[in-house]
Structures are given as C-alpha cells and as structure tokens.
Amino acid sequence: MGDATQNDSKVVVRGLGKVFERKGDGLVVLDQVDLTIAAGEFVCLLGPSGCGKSTLLNIIGGFEKPTVGSVTIDGAPVVGPDPRRVFVFQEYGVFPWASVWDNIAIGLRHLPRAERDARIHRYVELIGLEGFEKTYSSELSGGMRQRVAVARALAVSPDVILMDEPLGALDSLTRFQMRTEILRLWQKERMTILFVTHDVDESVQLADRVVVMSPRPGRIAAVVPIDMPHPRELGSPAYAALKTKLYELLSVTHAV
Numbered sequence: 001m002g003d004a005t006q007n008d009s010k011v012v013v014r015g016l017g018k019v020f021e022r023k024g025d026g027l028v029v030l031d032q033v034d035l036t037i038a039a040g041e042f043v044c045l046l047g048p049s050g051c052g053k054s055t056l057l058n059i060i061g062g063f064e065k066p067t068v069g070s071v072t073i074d075g076a077p078v079v080g081p082d083p084r085r086v087f088v089f090q091e092y093g094v095f096p097w098a099s100v101w102d103n104i105a106i107g108l109r110h111l112p113r114a115e116r117d118a119r120i121h122r123y124v125e126l127i128g129l130e131g132f133e134k135t136y137s138s139e140l141s142g143g144m145r146q147r148v149a150v151a152r153a154l155a156v157s158p159d160v161i162l163m164d165e166p167l168g169a170l171d172s173l174t175r176f177q178m179r180t181e182i183l184r185l186w187q188k189e190r191m192t193i194l195f196v197t198h199d200v201d202e203s204v205q206l207a208d209r210v211v212v213m214s215p216r217p218g219r220i221a222a223v224v225p226i227d228m229p230h231p232r233e234l235g236s237p238a239y240a241a242l243k244t245k246l247y248e249l250l251s252v253t254h255a256v
C-alpha cells in the first residue's frame with residue numbers, strides 16, 4: 001500500500017523536523033518525517049513515550065510550528081488551527097464549568113436549534129451519558145470526561161480529526177466500545193483520522209496503516225498496512241501476526 005497516491009492525498013508532511021530550544025542546546029524531537037495520508041484514511045501513529053507523537057500531531061494541527069519542513073492539507077500549507085480539523089487532546093479538553101450538553105454543543109452553534117439538539121442527543125447516547133446531560137464536567141469521572149471530549153470532536157463532522165490517545169484514561173471495556181463507535185462513525189462519514197496511541201492492539205483494530213515511530217529523534221521507523229476488513233476478527237491468526245510484527249518493530253526501535 002505504502003504512501004497515498006498524489007491524487008487523493010489529504011495530509012502531506014514533507015521533510016519535517018522539530019527542535020525544541022533548551023538552555024545551551026536544542027532537543028531534536030522530530031527528524032526527517034515524511035508522511036502522506038489519503039482522504040478518508042485512518043492512520044495510527046504508534047511509538048514509545050516521548051518519541052514525538054504529540055509534537056507531530058500538534059504540528060499537523062497547526063498548534064506548533066515545525067523547525068524545518070512543511071505540512072499541507074488539501075494542498076494548502078497549515079499555518080494555524082482550523083475549525084475543519086478537530087483535535088482530541090491527550091489530557092482532557094472539556095470545560096469543567098460547562099455541562100456535558102454544553103460541552104458537546106460548543107462547535108455546533110451555527111446549526112438550527114432542532115438539528116443541533118438532535119445531534120447533541122445522538123452523541124450523548126453514543127457515549128452512554130444519557131441522564132448526565134446537565135451534569136458539570138467537573139462532576140464526572142475521568143473516563144466520562146474523556147468520552148465527552150471524543151463526542152464533542154465527532155459531533156462537528158470534521159474533515160480531519162487528530163486524536164492524541166483519546167481513549168487512554170478509559171477502562172478496557174469502555175475503551176473497546178469507544179473504538180467500535182469511532183470505527184462505525186468513520187465508516188459512515190469517512191473523515192480522515194490520525195490517531196496517536198502506544199497500544200499495539202488498538203492500532204491493529206483501528207488503522208488502515210500503522211506508522212511506527214522510533215524515539216530520539218522521532219523518525220518513522222516503519223509503515224505497516226493493516227489489510228483486514230472491519231469488523232476485524234480480533235482472535236484471528238492474521239491479527240495476531242500483525243501484533244507480533246508491531247511489537248517486534250517497537251522493541252527494535254526501543255533498543256536503539
């Protein structure tokens with residue numbers, strides 16, 4: 001499969017490098033990163049802690065500037081955040097002083113009332129928080145807050161969705177359910193998804209391609225296509241073989 005073809009490429013990262021300035025010297029976090037993501041593709045970024053996954057996502061989202069190289073989306077250089085691209089942060093991005101309902105409503109103010117309400121309702125249902133609509137986020141559990149963050153991002157029907165370990169704080173059952181829901185929505189709406197995780201299982205369940213990063217400086221060590229139709233048979237030999245391959249790639253990059 002390899003890189004997406006020129007025609008349907010959505011996100012193009014070319015020769016990207018990032019150096020964080022520190023007193024006296026610089027910390028090279030990303031080096032020579034090249035990545036092309038097709039429109040409607042689901043790509044997982046997999047790598048050990050500190051390898052630069054969040055930094056890469058932040059640059060693609062326009063929250064951080066690269067030191068060298070470029071990012072284009074639909075052929076236009078990324079110069080800052082854009083409402084067509086939404087971000088689900090590693091730390092909870094929900095507003096504690098707002099209710100579940102109001103948090104999901106944030107990106108939907110432009111919609112007519114009835115449509116907006118119907119949509120919020122649908123996403124409250126999706127994340128299993130019926131009955132908590134009026135609850136302040138500060139009164140929710142960590143996992144519930146994280147579900148609100150995912151719902152808020154999906155509710156605006158974004159063109160590109162950048163997810164930074166959005167399911168990290170969830171228990172394994174909720175995590176599994178949310179993955180299934182994210183896949184269902186993606187199959188329906190076909191937005192482009194770049195999803196950061198350090199969970200091998202998660203990447204094999206979700207992605208069209210898994211991009212494996214090596215640490216210090218963060219580089220792309222391998223790109224592994226996951227050529228299995230959804231819903232994937234999580235117990236199948238092909239699934240197990242892909243997991244083994246990814247663990248091997250990760251341990252190799254860890255050892256460097």
Ligand SMILES: Nc1ncnc2c1ncn2[C@@H]1O[C@H](COP(=O)(O)OP(=O)(O)OP(=O)(O)O)[C@@H](O)[C@H]1O
Nearest residue numbers: 020027029047048049050051052053054055056198
């Ligand atoms: N704003 C910043 N200023 C200086 N250094 C930074 C900054 N942001 C990140 N770094 C450094 O860049 C490196 C990569 O960080 P990053 O958050 O991108 O890693 P990550 O792969 O997302 O890790 P994790 O899996 O733990 O979230 C780390 O060494 C971190 O200390």
Ligand SMILES: [Mg+2]
Nearest residue numbers: 053054090164
């Ligand atoms: Mg991170």
